[in-house]
Amino acid sequence: MNPAETPSAPGAVLNISVYKFVPIPDAAQLRETLFERAQAATLKGTILLAEEGINMFLAGSAGAVRGFVDALRADTRFADLAPKESWSTSQPFRKLLVKVKREIIRMNHPAIKPADARAPAVDAATLERWLAQGHDDNGQPVVTLDTRNAFEVDHGTFDGAIDWRIGKFTEFPEALRAHKDEFTGKTVVSFCTGGIRCEKAAILMREEGIQDVYQLEGGILKYFEEVGGAHYTGQCFVFDEREALDAELKASQDEPR
Known part of the structure; x- marks a missing residue:
């Protein structure tokens, strides 16, 4: 059975990881919006934003996590987000962090722009x-x-x-x-x-x-x-x-x- 379809036990925590390379010139403003949404949903984890894209690791109740992702998909830049899901018996993150960084994964090689063209x-x-x-x-x-x-x-x-x-x-x-x-x-x-x-x-x-x-x-x-x-x-x-x-x-x- 696909882990995403596994029935969650009472109190189970849904964990997701997802990223997308897509231009985000408004990363600073988006940071405030996502922090408020995630905090209101009592989610914990890390969201990294940069001009090159978004990278998220979040955990919380299934409804809260999936609702957060659905709201994010309303932005056409993130409409195709497909998080990887897994379950845990307790919250694996201590707090919520939403940060704007130079790169969502640091390589120090600015010529590499996955949003322009992916490798096969x-x-x-x-x-x-x-x-x-x-x-x-x-x-x-x-x-x-x-x-x-x-x-x-x-x-x-x-x-x-x-x-x-x-x-x-x-x-x-x-x-x-x-x-x-x-x-x-x-x-x-x-x-x-x-x-x-x-x-x-x-x-x-x-x-x-x-x-x-x-x-x-x-x-x-x-x-x-x-x-x-x-x-x-x-x-x-x-x-x-x-x-x-x-x-x-x-x-x-x-x-x-």
């Missing part, structure tokens, strides 16, 4: 099939590239994934330039927790001349939701007090620390 994406089912057969549909070897920080990778990753042990995402461009020749003749699928980092990473890789590169649509969380844990060992680190989720999108512990 591959869905979970296709990646699972490629990994099972060891090559893409053209017979080319497939490698997965983990774009997350080293401590996140240590919780779990795809079997055989490339891991450059970066400490923060701003280190990714330099690491890529040091290793990009290793991708010759291979199909590369970049991945991350929810899709935001691997989207920027895939665009940069194409700009650096790597032709056969895809981003994993929706990241690890969407992969877990759609196909489970095939070809993945361990859990997926998340940036809240649940710490990590398994392939069934369940927290590594019943209660937050």
Whole structure:
């Protein structure tokens, strides 16, 4: 059963993560509106806004969370938001933060503008099939590239994934330039927790001349939701007090620390 359709027990908390690269020139004004709405709905978590887009991690009652998203979809820029959902037994966030930043995921590479053009994406089912057969549909070897920080990778990753042990995402461009020749003749699928980092990473890789590169649509969380844990060992680190989720999108512990 899809986690989004799982009947919630009394008091269960719905957690969502969603992002979209879309021009938001009015980020400062939108910040005030979203803070007031989220606070009124007693939601907790983090909303990041920048001229390049929006990135949200929110938790609360199912009705409040989904109502907040529905209200946001009334803005045509966000009409197609499709949050990834999971459940927890308690609130995993301590407070509500709504911030305006220079980037919703910092890369320090201003030429990368996902709102202008995305890199090609591959869905979970296709990646699972490629990994099972060891090559893409053209017979080319497939490698997965983990774009997350080293401590996140240590919780779990795809079997055989490339891991450059970066400490923060701003280190990714330099690491890529040091290793990009290793991708010759291979199909590369970049991945991350929810899709935001691997989207920027895939665009940069194409700009650096790597032709056969895809981003994993929706990241690890969407992969877990759609196909489970095939070809993945361990859990997926998340940036809240649940710490990590398994392939069934369940927290590594019943209660937050």
